Amino acid sequence: MEKKFLLNIFIFLILFLIISCKSGHYKVDTSGINVNIEIKRLEVDLFTINPDDIPENVSSLRKKYRGFLQLFSNVINTGDVNDSVFSDFLVRFCTDRLNNEVYSSVMNVYPDLYEIEDKLSSAFRYYKFHFPDKDIPDVYTCITGFNNSIITGDSILGIGLDRYLGSDCEYYPRLGIYKYLSDRMTSSNVVPDCIYGWGYSEWDMSAIGYQADNVITEMIHYGKLKYYERCMLPDEPEEVIFGFTAGQMKFCRNNEEQMWQYLLEHDFLFSTDQFIIRKLTGEAPFTSYFTNESPGMAAVWLGFRIVESYMMKNSEVKLAELMKDTDIQGILEKARYSPK
Numbered sequence: 001m002e003k004k005f006l007l008n009i010f011i012f013l014i015l016f017l018i019i020s021c022k023s024g025h026y027k028v029d030t031s032g033i034n035v036n037i038e039i040k041r042l043e044v045d046l047f048t049i050n051p052d053d054i055p056e057n058v059s060s061l062r063k064k065y066r067g068f069l070q071l072f073s074n075v076i077n078t079g080d081v082n083d084s085v086f087s088d089f090l091v092r093f094c095t096d097r098l099n100n101e102v103y104s105s106v107m108n109v110y111p112d113l114y115e116i117e118d119k120l121s122s123a124f125r126y127y128k129f130h131f132p133d134k135d136i137p138d139v140y141t142c143i144t145g146f147n148n149s150i151i152t153g154d155s156i157l158g159i160g161l162d163r164y165l166g167s168d169c170e171y172y173p174r175l176g177i178y179k180y181l182s183d184r185m186t187s188s189n190v191v192p193d194c195i196y197g198w199g200y201s202e203w204d205m206s207a208i209g210y211q212a213d214n215v216i217t218e219m220i221h222y223g224k225l226k227y228y229e230r231c232m233l234p235d236e237p238e239e240v241i242f243g244f245t246a247g248q249m250k251f252c253r254n255n256e257e258q259m260w261q262y263l264l265e266h267d268f269l270f271s272t273d274q275f276i277i278r279k280l281t282g283e284a285p286f287t288s289y290f291t292n293e294s295p296g297m298a299a300v301w302l303g304f305r306i307v308e309s310y311m312m313k314n315s316e317v318k319l320a321e322l323m324k325d326t327d328i329q330g331i332l333e334k335a336r337y338s339p340k
Contacts, residue, residue: 025312026234030125035136037120039113040065042072042142043161047103051095055087068140071153075144075160093145102143102171106161109187113141116159119191123232127195130231130319137198146175149185150197157198164190180285180296184243192240195232199225203323210326215299216269217328218281223303224323227311230304231319242304248295256339259290259302310335 042065049057062069062081070081078089093099110116124136137157144151144160151158163185165171172182203225210217230241239249252259263269266289268276279288281303284296295301310331311317325331 026231028126028129030122030129033125033128035121035124035128037117037124037136037139039117039120039139039141039159040068041113042068042140043103043106046090046094046142047100049094051091054091054094058087058090065140066138067153068138068151068156068158071151071156071158072140072142072144075148075151099143099145102146102162105165105169105171106143109165110141110161116187116190120194123191123195126232126234134202139194146171146177150193152197152201157194159190159194161190178285181283183245188240189243192229192233192236196225196229199228199232199323203228208324208326210328212270212272212328213277214270214272215263215277215280216303216332218277219269219299219303220306220328220331221303222281222297222300223305223307226300226304227307228319228323242295242297242301244295244301247293251293252295252298252301255290255294256302256305259294259298260337260339262289263299263302305339306332306335306337309337 042061045061045064046054058081065072073079073081073086073089076093078093079086120139127134128136135155137152137155139157139159141159141161142151143162146160146162148158148160149163151160162171164187166186167179167183169182169185172185173179177185203221205218205221208221210221226241230236230238233241238244239246242249244252263280268280271277280299281297286292286296287294287298290298307322311319311322313336314334
């Protein structure tokens, strides 16, 4: 009995050391970096003003929200913000009964944004550490008629708060949003989605110039984005980074070798078949090739593990170099990835 107890303690200590070592890999000193995110709330300005006064306030809204106002207008389909009819469209949006109900729900869940500002400030300090030459975006919130979670533009990051009202929000089932998606439409996912969405726009796959669009390219590209997100949010649980349940995360960890072997045995890695690519890397309740217990995008998690192995075994490589690296085969070879 005593030997079994000591063995369990030993195993626990080994696992603790492994997890601590991996966590330490992502930590850097950002104490000397000054980034303080202050979010401007377009939804508050729009829905607290008398609708009759909106037309005369459009000019001040354009000045305060600059390029974000046009991005917002694109999302809600109200045209060019400089057109004379824009104010009429905006009045209709702000007097819509459902939009007003949603605004009340948003203010109930998000009476202030201090916690989000603090977490984004911390994340973008890591961003500035790794990418000192890149600008920090201005951050805005709005409601979008449930159209967009994250809106990005030139030095602009927008958050559609109506897409983060909680997994039990009454509107999501009525809109036909799948439960596996609405389960992630919570306040705890706002900052991770912001960081991933910003990275997704900064390192757009079609603009990077990979030599081929196949399974392994997409696995590693989106694995790079998840690795970047983990670097920006080193204290977030891996489940939150990937949007997995605890059970799905356990499945991945317990079946990493089997999933990798499946891809090898079926010659999937270099397949250019878009159906196969989407099945392995696209949003879904599960990855059909790996059983119903697996999460959707399980192959992206494998891509992340390849990238993580590559970065741990090639410590001289900087994150900025990784993100623009187009040599997928080189990353794969130098990762010496061998799940067990």
